[in-house]
Amino acid sequence: MQGGQGPEQMDMEKRLLMAMLLSMAVLLLIPFLYQRLGPSPPPVVVETAEEQEVEERPVEPEPPQESVSRDSPPGSEPLSPTQGQDRRIQVENDDMVLTWSSTGARLESVQLKRYMDESGEPVELLVQDLAESLPRSMQLRLDDEELDLELATSPFEVAGAAAGRVQAPARIEFSYRSQGLLVEEEISIPEAGHMLEVRTRVELGGRPATYSVLLGPGLGEADPEGGTSTDFWWPGVAYYAGGSVEKYAASDLAEGAHRIETAARWVAVDSKYFTCVAIAPGEIRAARLSVVPWPPVEGTESDEPPLVLGEAEFRGTARYTLFLGPKDQEELVLADPFLSGIVDYGWFDLLVRPLLYCLKLSYAYVGNYGVAIIILTFLINLALFPLRYKQIVSMKKMAELQPKVRSIQDRYKRMKRTDPRRQQMNAEMMGMYKKHGVNPLGGCLPLFIQMPFLFAFYRMLDSSIELRAAPFVGWIQDLSRHDPYYITPIVMGASMVVQQKMTPAAGDPMQRRMMMLLPVVFTFFFLNLSSGLVVYFLFSNLFAMMFQVLMQRLKPELASKRKSRPKKTRKK
Numbered sequence: 054m055q056g057g058q059g060p061e062q063m064d065m066e067k068r069l070l071m072a073m074l075l076s077m078a079v080l081l082l083i084p085f086l087y088q089r090l091g092p093s094p095p096p097v098v099v100e101t102a103e104e105q106e107v108e109e110r111p112v113e114p115e116p117p118q119e120s121v122s123r124d125s126p127p128g129s130e131p132l133s134p135t136q137g138q139d140r141r142i143q144v145e146n147d148d149m150v151l152t153w154s155s156t157g158a159r160l161e162s163v164q165l166k167r168y169m170d171e172s173g174e175p176v177e178l179l180v181q182d183l184a185e186s187l188p189r190s191m192q193l194r195l196d197d198e199e200l201d202l203e204l205a206t207s208p209f210e211v212a213g214a215a216a217g218r219v220q221a222p223a224r225i226e227f228s229y230r231s232q233g234l235l236v237e238e239e240i241s242i243p244e245a246g247h248m249l250e251v252r253t254r255v256e257l258g259g260r261p262a263t264y265s266v267l268l269g270p271g272l273g274e275a276d277p278e279g280g281t282s283t284d285f286w287w288p289g290v291a292y293y294a295g296g297s298v299e300k301y302a303a304s305d306l307a308e309g310a311h312r313i314e315t316a317a318r319w320v321a322v323d324s325k326y327f328t329c330v331a332i333a334p335g336e337i338r339a340a341r342l343s344v345v346p347w348p349p350v351e352g353t354e355s356d357e358p359p360l361v362l363g364e365a366e367f368r369g370t371a372r373y374t375l376f377l378g379p380k381d382q383e384e385l386v387l388a389d390p391f392l393s394g395i396v397d398y399g400w401f402d403l404l405v406r407p408l409l410y411c412l413k414l415s416y417a418y419v420g421n422y423g424v425a426i427i428i429l430t431f432l433i434n435l436a437l438f439p440l441r442y443k444q445i446v447s448m449k450k451m452a453e454l455q456p457k458v459r460s461i462q463d464r465y466k467r468m469k470r471t472d473p474r475r476q477q478m479n480a481e482m483m484g485m486y487k488k489h490g491v492n493p494l495g496g497c498l499p500l501f502i503q504m505p506f507l508f509a510f511y512r513m514l515d516s517s518i519e520l521r522a523a524p525f526v527g528w529i530q531d532l533s534r535h536d537p538y539y540i541t542p543i544v545m546g547a548s549m550v551v552q553q554k555m556t557p558a559a560g561d562p563m564q565r566r567m568m569m570l571l572p573v574v575f576t577f578f579f580l581n582l583s584s585g586l587v588v589y590f591l592f593s594n595l596f597a598m599m600f601q602v603l604m605q606r607l608k609p610e611l612a613s614k615r616k617s618r619p620k621k622t623r624k625k
Contacts, residue, residue: 135229137208144214146221147245149377150175158209158227158238159189163377165247165327169522170274176284178327178377180271180360184348187270187360190329191375193236193255194265194364200234200257207231209238221245233258247378248388254370261369263338268329269322270345271360284521285324290342290363291395293318298394301342303359310343318391320365326518328380331365332389333373339366379518382409396516404509409517416519422532423525426585427592433506434596440502441600450491457485507590514585525588532585539580541587546576548594555601 141161142153152162163178170176179190188194188205195201209227221242229236234257241250255264273285291300294317301311317337321330331337341364365373376388385392398405408429415425434441465478514520514533524530528538536542549572579587 134231135207135210137210137229139208140211142211142214142225143218144221144223144225144242145218146242148247151242151249151377153191153225153227154189155208155211155227157189157192157205157207158229158236159205160191161189165378168379170284176327177274178272178329180269181274183270186348187345188267188362190268191238191251192267193238193253194267195255195257196263203231203234204229204236209236247376247384249375249377250372251375252370252372253367255367256369263366263368265341265364265366266331266373268320268331268363268365269360270362272322272324272327272329284326287323287325288359288361289323290321290361291323292320292340292342292363293391293394298391300397301361303344303361306342306344306361307359310341313340313342315339317365319389320363321395322361322363323395325516326380326521327378328376328395329363330376330388330392330395331363331373332376332392333365333367333371334389336367336371336373337365338368340364341366381518398509398512398516401505401509401512404505405513408506408509409513409519412513413519421525422520422523423529423585423588426532426588430589430592431596434593434600437502438600441597442604445601445604447491450489454485454489454491458482461485503593507586510589511582511586514583520583520585523585525584529584529588532588533583535581536584536587541584541591542576542579545579545587545591545594546572548591548598549575552594552598552601555598 137155139154139156142155144151144153148166150162150164150166151160153159154161161179162181164175165178166175168176183189193204195204207229209229212226212228213224222244223242225240225242227236227238227240235255237252237254239252243250251266253264253266255262271285271288287302289300289302290306291298292313293299294313294315300323305311316335317340318334319330319332320337320340321328343362343364345360345362347360367373374388376385376392378384380396382393382396385395411432412422412425412429415428416422419425419428461478461481465475468475520533521531523532525532528540529536550569553568553572575590579590
């Protein structure tokens with residue numbers, strides 16, 4: 054089941070989609086309604102890359118289940134019990150500050166030094182202040198409830214790092230032994246980056262045991278009363294298996310956990326901008342995806358934010374890479390070539406990725422994502438220049454044909470709408486359009502062509518961490534958020550009005566007045582969309598007007614001419 058979109062994202066997408074539908078209604082449906090209320094206007098007649106597969110190492114079949122005893126095999130020396138103490142181990146590299154607890158060998162904090170929250174502090178990747186009864190990231194889970202509780206609450210022995218803060222590169226070794234149970238975990242932290250290399254070994258009674266590595270629960274600084282930051286909206290769980298990425302939103306798991314009985318390349322706990330992923334091609338035997346409920350808190354309502362939990366299942370000795378950090382395309386591909394698919398661009402994925410590449414390429418030269426958006430907008434409009442030229446020519450011809458259109462309409466206006474002869478009016482007008490080489494949809498074609506770019510820009514700005522907290526100019530300090538003073542949406546609406554004034558007039562006067570509603574509709578729906586999207590649409594209008602002025606200077610006959618109404622003379 055595909056998921057991953059929260060109510061906030063769906064609401065924003067509905068706004069944008071509604072703006073597009075209303076604009077299409079003005080362009081296509083209003084003429085149809087106008088035909089029923091007055092003289093009939095001209096009718097509108099509408100005359101995959103292969104996915105690369107990876108050859109994963111086959112998973113060895115699990116031996117038949119036996120009653121596994123905690124006792125060591127005969128002849129083997131009994132394991133000495135662990136003499137661990139509860140303490141905190143903190144390791145810092147150039148990009149992260151990580152904190153482990155020796156109790157349960159669990160990861161309790163991941164601070165991302167290059168990303169700041171709204172208070173100016175490093176972003177905390179893991180949920181803090183969790184109840185003791187809830188699991189933690191990197192905690193190992195066994196099938197036996199008694200053993201599982203023992204592992205979660207017992208201190209491990211620690212080697213390789215002392216208590217306090219340690220500077221990376223570093224290695225931490227956790228170990229636990231008790232009555233035939235052996236657990237070892239070795240973690241290597243590099244000098245920089247968001248990846249950890251982990252080796253785990255679990256044996257029970259001297260035999261390899263099946264266990265799960267926990268991811269989550271949840272991501273971000275959340276609590277039952279305060280919710281979570283917008284950086285961690287749309288929590289979900291994802292995994293890669295069978296050549297594709299599958300995502301489950303928290304709502305998809307509300308009715309119960311979902312177990313994946315297949316080998317997976319990676320398993321992740323996901324959010325809007327950040328993720329936690331266990332990567333182990335050929336070693337993850339299965340996965341379990343679930344939602345962990347918050348413990349009930351007296352005096353609070355039951356609208357707690359969801360805590361999604363991912364479990365990657367291993368057996369015996371296993372090695373995996375743990376990625377903890379931003380959903381930056383370059384870092385994701387560096388961690389695993391098949392991890393970039395965790396960023397969900399929806400239907401416009403094939404268009405968004407090259408746009409993002411071009412945007413980052415422009416940013417490398419100008420150092421400002423707002424300016425990079427303007428450069429990319431210019432290139433898109435330059436590519437659409439031939440279509441815009443055809444639009445101006447088509448609309449000019451339509452304006453010249455209006456007297457003939459009104460003449461045809463006048464001959465049929467006294468007939469009832471149910472009269473079959475009125476169909477001849479449409480056929481006659483279409484014949485006239487064909488004779489003069491006019492396409493009734495020619496004026497609308499550039500808007501239809503531009504819509505995929507508009508939606509692609511929306512998905513790119515809404516889902517790409519590269520645009521998070523990216524400043525543009527003055528009052529716009531985050532291109533992924535809306536303009537705080539609504540200046541750019543209003544200027545965008547004004548530019549649409551000017552553009553319509555410059556365009557050769559076609560259609561009936563009432564229809565042209567209805568077309569003037571488009572700037573109002575677009576301004577209203579763009580008020581709360583990301584300022585980066587508004588900058589794109591605003592400069593798209595400005596560049597379109599610039600090209601239109603250029604065309605009219607080269608060919609004056611394409612300029613819009615407003616005919617003055619003849620003065621009425623009084624009859625004597």
